[in-house]
Amino acid sequence: MLHRTRAALVPIVAVALLAAGCADRPGVTPAGDASVTPTAACPIVEGQEMPADCVPYDGEAAMAQNDAYRQRFEPSDDGRAEVEPQRAAAQEALASLVGAPLSVDAVNVALEDAGFEPDVPWVEPAGDPAAPSSIGVIISVGGLCLVGMLDAEHAEVETDGMIADGGCVPAQ
Structure with missing residues (x-):
């Protein structure tokens, strides 16, 4: 008999608990209530x-805010002064290639000859990789970025800050 009583009470208790749980659930409004609960974000x-x-x-x-990670920090004057010897070396290395056929390999060799570790500089050709x-x-x-550009007529290297995401090159 006790078993039958329990079996009969389970559905009754379950219905009562479900009804009580829905009474103040966000997004569920009682009949006749004119308030609206937001369901979406709209621009x-x-x-x-x-x-x-x-x-x-x-x-x-x-x-x-989506693009904030790409923003560069402005380097301090002290930071610029600290990396000036490396900036000048990179400038000289790129300037030595002005007028020569442009190639990524030549840039890498010139930068390595200027004292930069192999594979440390990020070098990217613009246009046709075979003839950029x-x-x-x-x-x-030194916590900053040397940003340079080389073309057939000119070379320039400037000191810039790291991006907010860290590093000098945004993730692709």
Whole structure:
């Protein structure tokens, strides 16, 4: 008999617990209640009314935050002075290649001859890799970045800060 009583009580207790659990669940409104619980995030659009079930957000600000990891820090004057010998060496190495046929291998050799470790500089050709129109160079030195560009007529290397994500080159 006790077994039958328990079996009969289980569904009754379960229904009572479910009903009690739904009474103040977020997103569930009792019949006749006109309040609306937001169910979506919607971008703010000037001149358009926001739907009642939306939580507004600034889409432009969100997009700017998406790219924040790519922003470079401004190096200090002391930091620039500290890496100036390496910047000048990289500048001289790239300048020695102006007027010669552009090649990634030649840039790597020139930078290695200037004292940079092999495979440390990031060297990227622009245009056709077999005959690039220019070559970009980024070297991490002393917590800063040396950013250079070489083309058939000119070479330039500047000191810049690391990106917010860390390092000199954004992840691809």
